[in-house]
Amino acid sequence: MGAYLLLALAIAAEVTATVSLKLSEGFSKVGPSIVVVAGYAFAFVVLAYVLKAGVPVSVAYAIWAAAGVALVAAVGIVFFKEPVNLSVIAGLVLVIGGVVLIEAGGAH
DSSP states (O other): OHHHHHHHHHHHHHHHHHHHHHTTTTSSSSSHHHHHHHHHHHHHHHHHHHHHHOOHHHHHHHHHHHHHHHHHHHHHHHHHHOOHHHHOOOOOOOHHHHHHHHHHHHHH
């Protein structure tokens, strides 16, 4: 499996775990709490394989962080009816723009 496909899998696991953290209601609900622990553990193991496959840590972590932030924000907006405004959108654009700059800088 390609390193970037593994990275996408790690991001999906991390986003699932983060959303489950909200659903666990302070770890008072067992099912979502199990998903939190398992999701984060799986995400970090897969991320370790991504790094072992040769993806630079700065690139892997930048993609991981930006995608995670953007996807969790989208889930919050769509499923939890969290507020969205110009500041939220601008922040997400800046996070994604930062990843693009890191990627561009790593290409040299």
